[in-house]
Amino acid sequence: MDFTLSKEQLLIRNTARDFAEKYIEPLVRRIEDENDVPRQIIDRMAELELFGIQFAEEWGGSDGGYDGYVLAMEQIARVSSGVSMILSVNGLGLGAICTYGTKEQKEKYMEPGLTGELLASFAFTEPGTGSDPRQITTMAIREGDSYVINGTKRFISNANFHGPIVVFARESESDEVTAFIVDKFCAGYSISEAWDKIGLKGNRIVDVYLKNVRIPAENMLGKVGRGFNILLSGIAYGKIGISSTYLGITLRAYEEAVKYAMEKKHRGQSIAKFQAMQLRVGELAIKLEAARWLTYRLGCLANNVKDPMTFAREAALTKSFVCENAVDVTRVAVDIHGSYGVMSDYKVQSLYRDAIIGPQIEGVGDMQKMIVAGTILRE
Amino acid sequence: MNIIVAMKQVPDLHHIRIRNREPVLDDIPMVLGDIDKSALAAAVELKETTQGRVIIMSAGNRKIRDTVKEALAAGGDEAILIEDDDLADEDSSVIAGVLAAAIQRIGDVGIVVFGEGSADNYSGRVFSAVAAILGYPQVGYAKRIELNDSLARVTRSLEDSDEIIEVPLPAVISVVSEIKEPRIPSVKNILKARKKPTAVYHLNELCVEVPAEKNITTISNLAPVSRRKGIVITSVDELAKILKNDRKPDRQAQ
Known part of the structure; x- marks a missing residue:
């Protein structure tokens, strides 16, 4: 059992700390007041490859492991938890795609998601349910080679950025909870104003409205009923x-x-x-x-x-x-x-x-x- | 063209505690000094314009292999290390001899870059001694360096003016911190650093003789005692009077 951090782990921690102190700290007041993270912070995080620490190089990540990810996140959150939550949720959405996605889905979303070009979301919660999947009401109705999705998702992070959103919905033919990838801001996608929460400023959470959102059937993530x-x-x-x-x-x-x-x-x-x-x-x-x-x-x-x-x-x-x-x-x-x-x-x-x-x-x-x-x- | 950056491993100043006026250096992580990192950032920029190669050179105890990863992550292409557990206590003339011997093994040297002083002792002597041993011209306090095939054009940061001079290559140049902000290495570069070539020499391989008797002995290394005056002021008039009396000698001194 060795609790000593390796030189690489220390350097990842230092990179995150130096970045946070130099680029985030001067803007913290603005982030708090506007509940928004300026784009230059996201771009700089992408340059330093902070989005992809825990992902494999094969998919555009840095192969730094979840241990490296934890060390970097700690230092970023030390300065702004709103910024670290953007990273966290992006990792949550991309993590699901990386683990359960097809080769084509990974090729489409992983690299842009790790360069900050796209930011991923993960949408389970609904106005009527927080933790119980049996209460999900969002529907994905099969129509030929497409699914048409209708429903509302609540308290969703990163939904104001372009990128993939992993949506959990009831698949019409099986009535089972199934995951789908939707491109945010496609036809039928809209969001509410940001919820005015008391902290974690900069991490905007909104409600997502899906109204007759049509996606190709190959956008299903994993299999039917595996949501x-x-x-x-x-x-x-x-x-x-x-x-x-x-x-x-x-x-x-x-x-x-x-x-x-x-x-x-x-x-x-x-x-x-x-x-x-x-x-x-x-x-x-x-x-x-x-x-x-x-x-x-x-x-x-x-x-x-x-x-x-x-x-x-x-x-x-x-x-x-x-x-x-x-x-x-x-x-x-x-x-x-x-x-x-x-x-x-x-x-x-x-x-x-x-x-x-x-x-x-x-x-x-x-x-x-x-x-x-x-x-x-x-x- | 090879651009050599001489960097010194020093205890991380953020972790040093003072106990009984002496620094506690046990278990302190080793890092590279900030001015050295500025020198490296300048060298990496020069590499990008000259198609050169940045070689990190450092002498120190066995921790140096780990410490140098920081420089390789921040843009160094390879490292040449002189490893000896006793080197950390040697004075600058010995270190200069060791570095010069290692530099002589490298072909196509363009410039050798040093920070103007190390983060621990800040003597600023090593770069001059290396230049003297190698017979290279030396330029101190550079805040800008431009290179062509045979010349370095250097802007020196002097107290109240800048001086621009040209020297033939190869040359030894010390830089001030304003030359370039240290680079924050990206995560991938940190992880790739371990794969970059690192050559390790020992003193006997360089045929450098370290004198048995040390030229300099450190007798004590004590933090200065600072005592606040603890003056209690009860009125603005009194404050004005104290400030006036306190500041007068300073003004005269200027």
């Missing part, structure tokens, strides 16, 4: 991105809290001299390391674990812990800042807003615990 498996696998791997994002939020909250504790003076001395602050800083350090190594471990497991159920369990427990932990850490970091912690001039308030979203998205916290318990109590 649920693609969904489970996709969201399991998607949890690597969200766990890394919340690790980055945790890291930044820790850094901001330590900096403030060292700088802030009370009666002539640094508040870091007070035991109450020392206990809080100690707690943050412990929680940061726990989240960090659980997330790094998930990245390594993603490279190596073959059984989808085993990986789903590890992903669920990591996502559950890291996201709930981020809420605790950012809350304590706000405490250390006192009144200043809730002022918009201080980074820690936006981290807290980002953090409380985590347990509610990409599988709510209780659902993660049920997945974990399910693997233990199955017998």
Whole structure:
């Protein structure tokens, strides 16, 4: 067992950190205010090949593994979780295409998706269902060599960018949940205004309206009725991105809290001299390391674990812990800042807003615990 | 034309802690200094205009093989390393002799580029000594370099002026950080770095004699003590008075 990062892993981490500090940090306020990520950030991420770390070179990726992906995402989220969520969701959509797609589908979408030319989305949730595939109402009706899709998808990331969207719909002939690839902004595709969520600014989520969207039958992803498996696998791997994002939020909250504790003076001395602050800083350090190594471990497991159920369990427990932990850490970091912690001039308030979203998205916290318990109590 | 970039492995300054006024260097990751990275970025740009080849040269302990990957990821084509666990403690005249011996083994040398000073000791002496040993012309503090087949046109950044000079090739040039911002390596280049050619020499292969007695002995390396004055000011008039008195000697000194 070796917890030492290799030189390559350190360099990937440094590339992401240098990029984030140099290119994202100066624009963070704008991202927060406009809830939008400027195009130049996406282009620069593509130049540095940050979109394709975890994908194989065969499909235009860098072959850096999920371990490299986790390290880069942590550093990007440390500066802007909105930017890292764009990367995460792109990886989620492309990951499904790369794993389940035909050669033609991969050739069409992987390379443009890894160069930032297209950005992928993943659309399962609907107004009437969050986690239960049996409640899906979006329909894909077979008409000769085409499918015609109708339905509404809720809280969809990257839906405002051109690129593929993996849509889960009920296939008409089998009545089974099936995945399809739709090109965003094709005829019949439209989106709502962005939901005004309290954090993760820059990561726009919208509702997607599919009205008589006609796609060729070969745009089916995987086989008829296999949508649920693609969904489970996709969201399991998607949890690597969200766990890394919340690790980055945790890291930044820790850094901001330590900096403030060292700088802030009370009666002539640094508040870091007070035991109450020392206990809080100690707690943050412990929680940061726990989240960090659980997330790094998930990245390594993603490279190596073959059984989808085993990986789903590890992903669920990591996502559950890291996201709930981020809420605790950012809350304590706000405490250390006192009144200043809730002022918009201080980074820690936006981290807290980002953090409380985590347990509610990409599988709510209780659902993660049920997945974990399910693997233990199955017998 | 080969463009050689001499780079020094130094402890990552972001990780160094000071304990009892002394730097704690145990378990500190080794990196390349920022000015060295600027020198590399300038060399990579020159390579693109001259169709040359960028060779990274570095001397240091066994960690150097790992550290140099950073330079290979950021645009170096190959690396030549002189590896010896004792080299890190040697003074600049010894290091210059070692580097010069290695450079003499490379054909078609155009320029040898150094950062103006290393990130740790910042003596800035090695480049001059290398030029002297090799008999190459030397130019210090370059902020711009243009190359043709036989000449380097160099803009030197002086305190209150720029000086443009030409030197015949091969030449040794030290650069200031403003010459070029260090490159952020892309992920693919990081992963490809390990496959780039890296030659490792040991001192006996270069026929360089390292003196048994060190020329320079470091007696202590202590962080300066900084104490705040801790003046409590109770009125604007008092502040103005203190600032006025405090600043007067500085102005006179200028």
